[in-house]
Structure formats: C-alpha cells, structure tokens
Amino acid sequence: MIQALVLKVITKLMVGFIILFALYVQFHGDYSPGGGFQAGVIFAAAFILYGMVMGLQNVERVLPPWLTHKLMALGVIIYTLVGIYSFFVGYNFLDYGALSPAHPEHGQHYGILLVEFGVGVTVAGVVISIYYAFVNRSKTSKEDE
Amino acid sequence: MRSLFISFVLLSLTWLLLSGVYKGLIMGLGLLSVLLTIYFVRRMDKIDGYTIDFSINIFKLLGYFFWLLMEIAKSNIEVVKAIIKGDNHINKKMFFISTSQRSDLGKVIFANSITLTPGTISINLENNQLCVHALNFNEASTKGLEEMDRRVKNIESGS
Amino acid sequence: MDFLPMLIQIFSWVFIVLGSCLMVIGAAGMLRFADFWARLHAASVIESGGMIFLLLGMCLQANDWLIFFKLAFIGLFLFITGPAATHAVAKAALSDQSRKNSTKSAIK
Amino acid sequence: MFVLATFALLISIILVLLRLYFSQTLFDRVLALNAFGTMAVILIGVVGFLSGRPDFLDIALLYALINFVGTVAVLKYFKYGTIGDSDKQTSKLSG
Structure with missing residues (x-):
C-alpha cells in the first residue's frame, strides 16, 4: 500500500471513470475503434491500479481470485454458447443470423455484441489472474530467500 | 445517499457525452454499465474504509x-x-x-x-x-x- | 457573420503555435538542465502549458460536439493525473536520495 | 497548421528520447517516459485531425490512462521490489 495521499485520492477518484470507460469501449465496438480485447485490458488496468495503490488484500477482497478464474471460463462459455445456439437452430456455427431470423442484420448486431462481451470477460479475467499470480510469486520467492 | 446520486449523475453524463450513439439498446447498456460501475466503487469504498469527502463548492x-x-x-x-x-x-x-x-x-x-x-x-x-x-x-x-x-x-x- | 469563424481560426492558430513552441522549449529544457530537480520543472512545462494550449487549439478546430467533449475529457484526465504522476516521481526520487545519504553517513 | 504541430511534437519526442538514452538515474528515465507519454497522447490526437479521422481520440484517452498506470507501476516496483503488497517490506524494515 502506497502511503502517498495524493496518489490514493486520485486513484479513488479516477477508478470509477476508468471502469466506465472500459465498459464504453466494450459496447461501442462497432461504432468506434476498440472492442472486447481492449475493453478487458482497460477493465483489468483499473483493478491493477487500485491494487497497486490501495494494497493487495483490498483488491483481492473486491474481486476474489476464484472469481477471476471463473470469469476466464465464463467468457469462453458465452462465446461457445452463441455459436452452438446457431448450430442447433439450423444455421452454421457462429452464424449470427440465427439470433433473429426475421432481421439478419439485427441478429448480426446482437451476435457481435455477445461475442465481444465474451472476449472482454475472458481477457479481463486472464489479465487480472496474471497480475495476482505475478504478485504472489514475487511474495513467495522473497520468503524463500 | 447524496454521494450516490452525485456519482450516478456524473457517470451518466460521462457516458452520454462520450457515446454519441443515442439508440435504445446502447442507452440501456449504458445504464447497466453505470450501475455496475457504482456497484464496484461502493464495494471498494466499503472494503478499504476510505471515502473521499466531497465538501467542495x-x-x-x-x-x-x-x-x-x-x-x-x-x-x-x-x-x-x-x-x-x-x-x-x-x-x-x-x-x-x-x-x-x-x-x-x-x-x-x-x-x-x-x-x-x-x-x-x-x-x-x-x-x-x-x-x-x-x-x-x-x-x-x-x-x-x-x-x-x-x-x-x-x-x-x-x- | 463571417467574422466569428475567422476569429476562431485565428485563435486556434495562435494556441497551436504557442503549444508547439512550449513543447519544443520544454523538451530542450529537459535536455539542457544538468540536474534532475531542474528537469522536473522543464517536464512540467510540457505537461501543463504545452498540453493545455495544444488541446485548446484542437478543441477550437473540432466541428462536432462529440469530438469537443472527447478532447475535453483527455484534457481533464491529463490535468488530474499528470501532476499526480510527477508528484510520485519526485517523492520517490527524494526518498531514494535520503536513503542513499543515510547509508553513506552510516558507512562513514 | 496541424503539420506544424506534428513536426514540433516529433522534434520534442526526439529530444526527450535523447534524454532517455543519455540519463544516468532511474528517475530521469521515468520522468522522460512520462513526458514522452503525454506527447504521444497529443500526437495521436493531432494525427487524427491531420488525417481527417478524429475517432482516434478514444485511443488517445486509453494511452493517457495506460501511461499513468505504467508510471505508478514502475515507481512502485523499483521502490518496494514488487507491484503487489509491500507489507512484507515494512515488516522487514521494522524487524
């Protein structure tokens, strides 16, 4: 935990806006540059900043490590379910038209949104898990000395 | 309660000014995003026990x-x-x-x-x-x- | 009504030229000063003066409200986090210096 | 006008990179890196205007954010030797 009051207050002020910006990038994938991957990384960056400034125990209580592991799998499950759903309705794998047979255009829109959401959830989970793993590794290697 | 309202207004304003796409679906997702953000921020405030005092004119x-x-x-x-x-x-x-x-x-x-x-x-x-x-x-x-x-x-x- | 757009153009020219000059002067100052503490101030010229003037000039050139607000967000973000980062660098450098001094005096 | 701004930014980026190369201490480098990040953010915006596609501004905002997080991470790593918790460090110092 960093003792600098300035960094603490600035982090507490900005972290909400960073999370909101991540979600904005997530849901505007088809209007502006960005998409699932960038959104996941920004989302993770918000938590990494919080963890660096406010201490590891706090961030591990906000977003527990078991939850990030589940998030990694959840994203892939969302991605696959969208594909398999169109498979079962009688379209090709990941054919977004299946999501709204009357308007294939709308279906593509929803499909991209869902698949991007899955990608974003997985990336956020993976990056935060890497941060936890890295930090805990450096802790144990210090104990070995 | 007052801080909750202020953060909701600020975050919604941020979303609307950044977004530029005023369709029902995206606006609904924006509302969800704002609520999720407020949830995380409140959780952080509760866990580290340090809230910023917004007594500013x-x-x-x-x-x-x-x-x-x-x-x-x-x-x-x-x-x-x-x-x-x-x-x-x-x-x-x-x-x-x-x-x-x-x-x-x-x-x-x-x-x-x-x-x-x-x-x-x-x-x-x-x-x-x-x-x-x-x-x-x-x-x-x-x-x-x-x-x-x-x-x-x-x-x-x-x- | 041809007067207002021309005024805006002139102002944005002035701001962008001023901001560019401040950027180059700040970077030259970072190269020129011999001491770390003096360089901090040169970097501060880049991060406050040059940044504000260039973003103001770009804001005046924006022909869309969305672009204007995005530039304003970038400016506000840099306005808040830039000094915090500089403060953190200065604080870390100060503590490092005092630690080195204390170990030196301990050796003596 | 934007061409001029681009050239000014590129010249100052080169000067800052020279500073980065010829500096001796870590904090000089972090400082130069921070200034470089600020310039890169503005350069992205200016180039976006120059090419007539100002939707790069999202990327500029993202870069500003990553620049801040990166600076804090580098400083924390070199001060405490970890980017996680530093409680072990303090207990080591006191004990």
Whole structure:
C-alpha cells in the first residue's frame, strides 16, 4: 500500500471513470475503434491500479481470485454458447443470423455484441489472474530467500 | 445517499457525452454499465474504509479553475525564460509550507495545483506540511503559494 | 457573420503555435538542465502549458460536439493525473536520495 | 497548421528520447517516459485531425490512462521490489 495521499485520492477518484470507460469501449465496438480485447485490458488496468495503490488484500477482497478464474471460463462459455445456439437452430456455427431470423442484420448486431462481451470477460479475467499470480510469486520467492 | 446520486449523475453524463450513439439498446447498456460501475466503487469504498469527502463548492471550484489557468500561463513564461537563460541563472530551493485545508481532497487539490504551475513542484504531503521544490526561489513565490492556499481553502464549502 | 469563424481560426492558430513552441522549449529544457530537480520543472512545462494550449487549439478546430467533449475529457484526465504522476516521481526520487545519504553517513 | 504541430511534437519526442538514452538515474528515465507519454497522447490526437479521422481520440484517452498506470507501476516496483503488497517490506524494515 502506497502511503502517498495524493496518489490514493486520485486513484479513488479516477477508478470509477476508468471502469466506465472500459465498459464504453466494450459496447461501442462497432461504432468506434476498440472492442472486447481492449475493453478487458482497460477493465483489468483499473483493478491493477487500485491494487497497486490501495494494497493487495483490498483488491483481492473486491474481486476474489476464484472469481477471476471463473470469469476466464465464463467468457469462453458465452462465446461457445452463441455459436452452438446457431448450430442447433439450423444455421452454421457462429452464424449470427440465427439470433433473429426475421432481421439478419439485427441478429448480426446482437451476435457481435455477445461475442465481444465474451472476449472482454475472458481477457479481463486472464489479465487480472496474471497480475495476482505475478504478485504472489514475487511474495513467495522473497520468503524463500 | 447524496454521494450516490452525485456519482450516478456524473457517470451518466460521462457516458452520454462520450457515446454519441443515442439508440435504445446502447442507452440501456449504458445504464447497466453505470450501475455496475457504482456497484464496484461502493464495494471498494466499503472494503478499504476510505471515502473521499466531497465538501467542495462546484461554482467556486470553476472560478478557481480559471484563476489557476491564469497562474499557469504566468508561471509558464517564467520557466521558459529560465530555460532560455540556462543553468547558471536558477536558484533552486526546497522548503516547507503548511496547508490549511480541512479535507483530504482540498489538500490534494492544493498539491496538484502547485505541481501544475511550472516552477514549483510539491514533493511530499504529510501532516499538513507540504514539501515544495522551487526552480527560482524568491520572496514572491512563498507569497503566491500562500495566496493559492487561501483560495483552495475558500472553495471548501463550510459545514 | 463571417467574422466569428475567422476569429476562431485565428485563435486556434495562435494556441497551436504557442503549444508547439512550449513543447519544443520544454523538451530542450529537459535536455539542457544538468540536474534532475531542474528537469522536473522543464517536464512540467510540457505537461501543463504545452498540453493545455495544444488541446485548446484542437478543441477550437473540432466541428462536432462529440469530438469537443472527447478532447475535453483527455484534457481533464491529463490535468488530474499528470501532476499526480510527477508528484510520485519526485517523492520517490527524494526518498531514494535520503536513503542513499543515510547509508553513506552510516558507512562513514 | 496541424503539420506544424506534428513536426514540433516529433522534434520534442526526439529530444526527450535523447534524454532517455543519455540519463544516468532511474528517475530521469521515468520522468522522460512520462513526458514522452503525454506527447504521444497529443500526437495521436493531432494525427487524427491531420488525417481527417478524429475517432482516434478514444485511443488517445486509453494511452493517457495506460501511461499513468505504467508510471505508478514502475515507481512502485523499483521502490518496494514488487507491484503487489509491500507489507512484507515494512515488516522487514521494522524487524
């Protein structure tokens, strides 16, 4: 935990806006540059900043490590379910038209949104898990000395 | 309750100004995003037990902002002169100044304002004492900092 | 009504030229000063003066409200986090210096 | 006008990179890196205007954010030797 009051207050002020910006990038994938991957990384960056400034125990209580592991799998499950759903309705794998047979255009829109959401959830989970793993590794290697 | 309302309004305004796509679906997702963000921020506040005290008068803050811009322009000229004159004409000094603000946010605004005006940099903020490093130290610089301190104290709304 | 757009153009020219000059002067100052503490102030010229003037000039050139607000967000973000980062660098450098001094005096 | 701004930014980026290369201490480098990040953010915006596609501004905002997080991470790593918790460090110092 960093003792600098300035960094603490600035982090507490900005972290909400960073999370909101991540979600904005997530849901505007088809209007502006960005998409699932960038959104996941920004989302993770918000938590990494919080963890660096406010201490590891706090961030591990906000977003527990078991939850990030589940998030990694959840994203892939969302991605696959969208594909398999169109498979079962009688379209090709990941054919977004299946999501709204009357308007294939709308279906593509929803499909991209869902698949991007899955990608974003997985990336956020993976990056935060890497941060936890890295930090805990450096802790144990210090104990070995 | 009041802080919850303020954060909701601020975050929704941020989303609407950034987004530019005013369709039902995207707006609904925006509302969900704002609620999710508020959930995370409240959770963080509850877990680390440190909430920021927002006792700031918004209109006075705007007035202070424009005054600060003027100060930044003035001190920029000074530092550009110092850069052109070179290494031998500067008078570096590190000194302490006391802060008179009540809330943490006021102190941080004061420290950040000092850093934003080129020529003075806040180094360490501890127990109402602020360590400042000045590029060209003279009597006027302490006077200017004291005036800035007074103005930042002024924007805190009295309880 | 041809007067207002021309005024805006002139102002944005002035701001962008001023901001560019401040950027180059700040970078030259970072190269020129011999001491770390003096360089901090040169970097501060880049991060406050040059940044504000260039973003103001770009704001005046924006022909869309969305672009204007995005530029304002970038400016506000840099306005808040830039000094915090500089403060952190200065604080870390100060503590490092004092630690080195204390170990030196301990050796003596 | 934007061409001029681009050239000014590129010249100052080169100067800052020279500073980065010829500096001796870590904090000089972090400082130069921070200034470089600020310039890169503005350069992205200016180039976006130059090419007539100002939707790069999202990327500029993202870069500003990553620059801040990166600076804090580097400083924390070199001060405490970890980017996680530093409680072990303090207990080591006191004990």
